Amino acid sequence: MTVPHEPIAPPVPDHRGLWREPGFPAFWLGQGLSQLGAQFAAIAMPIVAVTMLHATDAQMGFLHAAETAAFLLVGLPAGAWLDRMRKRRVMIAADLVRVVAVATIPLLWIAGMLEIWHLFVVGAVVGVATVFFDVGYQSFVPVLVRDEHVGPANGALEATAQTMRLGGPAVAGGLLAVLSAPLLLAANALGFLLSALSLLLVRDREQVRPKHERQHLVREIGEGLRFVARTDFLVRIVGTTALTNLGSTIAMTLSPILILRILGLDPAVYGLLLTLGALGGLAGSLLATRIARRIGEGPALSISTLVFCGSAALLPLAAMLPGAAVPLLVAFEVLLGFGVLVYNIVQVTARQRICPKPLLGRMNASIRFVVWGVMPIGALVSGWLGTVLGTVPAIWIGTVVAILGALPLLLSPYARMRQLPTRPTERPVAAA
Template identity: 85%
Template sequence: MTVEPNASAPDAPPADAAAPDARGGTAPGPPSPLDAPPSHRGLWRERGFPAFWAGQGLSQLGAQFAALAMPIVAVSMLQATDAQMGYLNAAETAAFLLVGLPAGAWLDRVRKRNVMIAADLVRVVAVAAVPLLWLANMLEMWHLFVIGAVVGIATVFFDVGYQSFVPVLVRDEHVGPANGALEATAQTMRLGGPAVAGVLLRVVSAPILLAVNAVGFLFSAISLMLVRDDEQVKPKHERQHLVREIGDGLRFVAGTDFLVRIVGTTALTNLGTSIGMTLSPILILRILGLDPAIYGVLMTLGAIGGLVGSVLANRIARWIGEGQALALSTLVFTSSAALLPLAAHFPPLAVPLLIVFEVLLGFSILVYNIVQVTARQRVCPKPLLGRMNASIRFVVWGVMPIGALLAGWLGTVLGTVPAIWIGTVVAMLGALPILLSPYARMRQLPTRQAE
């Protein structure tokens, strides 16, 4: 699980509900669907939004199927080792480290819709290769490494464009309702998708479920082709050198104590949890021998915890204070990581322990993400928001391929469960930058001092 935009981990990548904030972009983190303003019928009359919304909903459903199917293909069908699971997760997330920073600055210079369409079509071809290779009886682990890397690169470019596309697509007064509608749909797919996929696995094989992911990307591309927007690309004479623009964001983050501590907690937590989550399919499917359908239900329960966290985050912050909410959520999601390896030591209690793990992690990470993303937006001057978020994402997502490779090495040398325990300890250490800071006791977190 990762922390940051996306439900379950600090600053984590899309499709995963286990990491604190990872979204980035110039807009606030995704609002809870229950916090969205009541009906704005005008939104659905906006040119292109209904098609965009439908395409993204189908894409999200496919992503949930893939999140369950890919580990099953690797672990249960191709008998992946700990090291191979490390290589696979590293391949899938390496793009955040390698191209995340330049992608953000470069996309500010081109039409985002065209880049998103191209990224979707690349993902269609890459993901569709899995079921095709399987049907031809040719599928091997190295194919998954290559496909994971290609999809990861395309996803970086799609996500960066997506974060800034809604304000281009709809009028200012509909940006909030549009984000709410998109996030509500995404949460719905996260809630039902894994459980439905788990049931379908009793009828069809995991590679066939990946075909649904490819179809989702295809619908997303088609929906974007049907959209017409009025985006104006910044003229060349108004642009700074790409390296200078990237440097401005990095310097701002490094010079702001609050952001440094957020990056420290999020990065260490993502490093530790990426070790655990890389090896969790081996633990759950092979060592504990749980049915893939149960695996899907566990993912759904994590999404439910995240949904509850998104609903209550602002209320908790008002009740006990923003700093205390940040510290408490940090303590909960780092300490709950211990429940994953504990399940291996108490097999009769494995399912209850994993349920509590998923719910607590999903809930606390959403609270953490919402509180810290809101504070980040307040402390940063508006012209730097995009670069600030890109800089943070570069670090906190960039540790994830490193964590995946460490997981593979540790699992090979020490064994799966000891490796997950090491990841748990690293994640727990991630709580210290926040818990030992003055921000943990603040009623209100810092705000911008100067534009």
Template identity: 50%
Template sequence: MTSSPPSLLRDRNFLNFWSAQAISQFGTQLGRLAFPILAVSLLGASAFQVGVLNASATAAFLLVGLPAGAWVDRWIKRRVMITADLVRAVAMAAVPLLWWADALVIWHLYLVAGVVGVATVFFDVSYQSIVPILVRREQVSDANSKLEATAQLARMGGPALGGGLLQVLSVPVLFVFESAGYLWSAVFLWRTRDQEEPHRVEDRQRLAREIGEGLRFVVRHPLLSRIAVCTAMANFSAILMFTLLPILVLRELELGATGLAAAMSMGAAGGLLGAVATPWIAKRVGEGTIIPVAASVEAASAALIPLSILAGSDWLALASLVTAEFGISFSALAYNIMQVSMRQRVCPARLLGRMNASIRFLVWGVIPLGALLSGYLGGAIGIVPTMWISVAGGLLAALPVLFSPLLGMKTLPDSQEPEPLRKGREQGAGPPVHRRRR
């Protein structure tokens, strides 16, 4: 018999990393609330300008996502995360300084969002690649579950804290709190220790060749490729809706900043519950099955957001938004925990950065394009019709994983070779399913 791995709650090194992630997430959620409210309420941003702002924040995944993965594989990932936190702290601090100088205009927000986006690319690629370095392979799913639970606590508490602060403080002051959060995250990352060594210079290949190796691993993997397609389509559809959500809540429904914060906070409770419940659900319905089921539930829940416009009262509209956020967050967290854990388990250590960067390029690179399209459609055909297009796109996004061997798979593959279909059948995934499109 093999002994169970020690609890991560007793691992001081993981606890330092976990603390850094928690603090950074709270700072990020304050910014997620502050950016659109500052743009819409104080600077009078139009739907298109809000779309450009969201595009600026995510364009880095499209522009530097692939080379970032190759660079992260060459460097010490923890040091990359510390540097990214410091860059984000400085960039966020610039917003209140410009406001106090009475010089803040919308293009300043575009610039700050772009700088933060570049730093976030390097932080996120490193973050998703360092977990298998800090913990044992059999602890990866548990570590991801804890990290995602904290992220959801931040999603729930961050907007609530921001909403409370907005009752006594002005919006730009929220950026001060976010900047401080990134600084504290850097401190805890500095206290974290790892055994990672940088790749030897003589082992490095041309950057384009290393990037291509990571892309080929994702595209040729029979399950990762389907997950990448599903996630990219879902992200493109979701950004059509969530780019316009602040305008829907603040202008169409007239629920105010407090209403937007309440919807984000209460809805995030679903994400927290999803993060905590996913390991339990996986044991009963199957690790692979969670992925297509969660993708379908997330798409269906999104329909409640445009339906909120039909509510007869503010309370019913807010209830519709909260229910939608709850369902979206619960299913999204279950989806992410299982698919990220699988990525970390099946990928060779030397390719982790490039694999994660390749997937981020594919699934986040569509977001700035979707944000720009959302801003255009919001002005051309209206907020609610654009959101219904988003709902339809989300339902289509679930098809690549719904019609795949993941449905019915009890245990996800735990191999560094791209043979999950064979392994899944050996572990009780049921009869083979016809592989479409691949």
């Protein structure tokens, strides 16, 4: 890494120009509709598991592990494969796989054949497709829009996602009064179908590397891993994200049991809690670039990390103070959503900016291999801890791990930088 230089304020992005980018409006619309359907699934799956199929702590651990195992098992080769293919086509195929998989749950329920292991299988299949879609998604934005619009594009997509997370749970909670939870998953399948259709309308400028420029798959995977390992900023981001994901997975895997069974809240209230919590995420997605511009990218990362890590303690506190459970859960969701969205938009934009375009898929896959790969491990640990110690002690353990996860970033020079690195060769320079 070379020369320190005086950090400069990032340029003010032209948000109007973003919407004139060919293909971005269709891409944005499709992803918004997909996110709306996904909110129905976020409520329906745990309700089906906990209230209809009477899942135990261990079974909830198995379910969440199945949903996230693909990032550990196929995350690395997925990135290398994506760098060899047109990312838009891969995302369309992934969407169609998810349509078929999710649609099987309401069909099995209507036939009277739905069992808990069906959720495990569907979760695993959707997880594999999601690996390819998500790695492609993060790598596709810099291909679809010009460099100066990457940050605003990430913000617009996340703002829309948070808007859907805001309205989706409330609509789902209302529908639960007249529909069974498995039927809500049909809306999730429809959302994936609309996402695929929107991607068919998008035209991009991506050029796939010719075959003669490619190396062996293992060597190309190694390039992505080495790029991350040699870039100090990415190492810090991976450390913080992985530890906080591990802790939050341990806690959140058992949160449906805590909310629906131990606290005895109605599924409609559960949906309302998620809706109110999405307000924080919406605010974070709308304000992330402004906050980073006002106080600096490094301080924005630091403050958002403290917010979402500190808020984790409110979840187990709700079990200890049942009379204040609902306001504590609302505060937990709002602060968590706000902190995570600011953190994600700032660090993902920095990752996209720091990485050469031919390495984007492998860089994102390498990072997700670690930061999402800990999630199935955390889910299995959560189920085991819940079985041995009880649901609430297990959630407390996850909370402590999540809070400690803030340290790799907070103890680094990046926590004070006005502008994060724009090249992997730059040494961190704190703002004056």
